[in-house]
Amino acid sequence: MKVVKLNKNVELILACLGAFQSIYLALFSFFERKRHIKNYLLGLFFFSITIRIVKSILWVYLSETPNWFINLGFAAHLAFGPLLYLYTYYFVNEKSWLQINLLHFIPSFIILANSFSLTSNSFWNVGGYSMLLYHQLFYTLIIVYVFINGIAKCQKKEWLWLSLLVGGTVFLQFSYFSNYILGMTPYLLGPIVYGVYVFFLSFFLMKNPQFFYLISRKKKYNNINLSHQDLEARIKEIETLMSVEKPFLDSNFNLKQLSKSLGVPVYVMSHIINDYFNTNFSGYINVYRIEEAKKLLKHKDYQNIKISSIAYECGFNSLSAFNAAFKKHTGSTPSYYKRFIPDL
Template sequence: MRTASLNRELELFLAGVGATQSLWMALYSIFERKRDFRNLLLFIFFISITVRLTKSILWVYLDQSPLWFINIGFAAHALSGPALFLYAWHFLFEKRWSNWNLFHFLPALILLVGFKSFSLDEFWYAGGYTSLLTHQLVYSLLSLGILMIYSFNGNHKVLSRTAFMWIIALIVGTAVLQFLYFSNYMLGLTPYLLGPIIYLPFIYFLAFLLFKNPTIIKPNKGTKSQNIRLTEGELSEIANQLEVLMVSKKMYLDPNCTLGKVAHELRLPLYLVSHTVNNQIGKSFPDFLNGYRVEEIKKRLVHPDFTNNTIASIAYDCGFNTLSSFNIAFKKTTGTTPTRFQKKNKTV
């Protein structure tokens, strides 16, 4: 565990900078907490990483590290995995907090309670450290798993690019750190401080993203529409996708077209499409859909190919289920009745 092949001064500097930056991130998270448990989990994660990196530095550069601090460092290690997993889970899926989540922290609690009694030879070298490394690697894989599930389902489009890069860097960077600790002790492939050194660019990238968009860790108000972290430009792009879909596939001609079908076609969450229609386009979904139907009907009412079609049949062919809903929508859009519109605009 004490082996390291890099320059000692360089190792000390890089690992120390990483620990310091992680401490800054922890303090920033807690000051932005505002009773939001997600940022409390983020604080726990960063402070545990800070303690773990500091323990690694002292382990290498002190001839004799205090046993109590070694145990606290390992307890912090046990804390980091569950804290990140729960943060990622609630950041991505907006689940409500459950007190059952506290059981994830039980191993760390046991280590903290017994920080004066766990010895190196009789506990850590006898399987304790192996269990700890495996425990953390499992949590890293779980965090990567929920990130992949979230991405493959298309939900990542709900987040801004910055927010999505933030959670990717957080999970991947931590997974790399945990694997390199595992690789050093279990596989003997990497230097002991390689993990803290490789983690350095990740922690600085996270700091850059947080500086670029502090709202990443701002608490949300609780509703799904308020939780949307997209910029105006990104919402405008979704509005454009909606327009392209309507023009290219003419989904409005389907009398059973629903918001759910449109969301499925766009591979976007239903509430995001609803939010875009209501707030970006400024219409209710029925008005949005009927607007396209009325425009199609207006074209057919004056086109020679539909001279022998009744107004009712044109309305039904364009997606309306009843004549009453058609007449209301048509007059709301055009300010006149279908019959008057046809007489006024029909070419001879």
């Protein structure tokens, strides 16, 4: 088994950062407000990967690693293949959870139950670790199969998210397999690369939080059948209304009022805003409010008007909400924008 030690401090820092980021993603998945089975599966997946990576680092750098923790790491390794398979399956298919799925985790449960008795010399080095790696190779293959067959059901960003998640995990699984079975790669190659890679996953997921409620949203809108022409017409009507009548200036303006104004059911309007504009109603109207505020901040008649007054005039209920939205959309505070950003 090849072991790489480029720089102990660098490896430990990368591993710790990756572990902390994985734990963050696990907690984010668990406590996301849309409680769906796929969120729990994703949370458990990141949690199990964290344990496996930490176990790998401790095994290399801490000679007195407790035997039970080594077995815990192997149990986690046996779990994250099935977890990703089930997550991928439920991501691309609108199915209900079946209790029989728990059978996928029998090997992990067996290792956990014997975590204080299994040793390297009596089990792992005499075939146990090889069985683990072949077990995970099997799950890697069916994950790829489910992913390829589910591409047709995915939108572009959905496909990209699954590609990143599956691709990174396949690399991690193969690095362990290649190290022990093939003797080709260093032992820590997978954990260290994945420790960095998880930050890219985090960035993509934080920028696209809709993946936490995608399945429930698909079920909600599965009876909507808008042609391309109908969709374009509705979008044009929405944008015309917002630009000409500016209903967003009313702080009490809501999705129901917008739907009523255009004679469109609320659920259809919500679907259009979420899918076409890739945001929710609040985020959508805030774009118009911020653009209006930018004009007023530069208008000569508003130079002596308080920023809070401009915020209320543009439809915001509070100055803090206005400041947060303004910085999100422009990258600067309203006061800085007013004083230093040139008027285009």
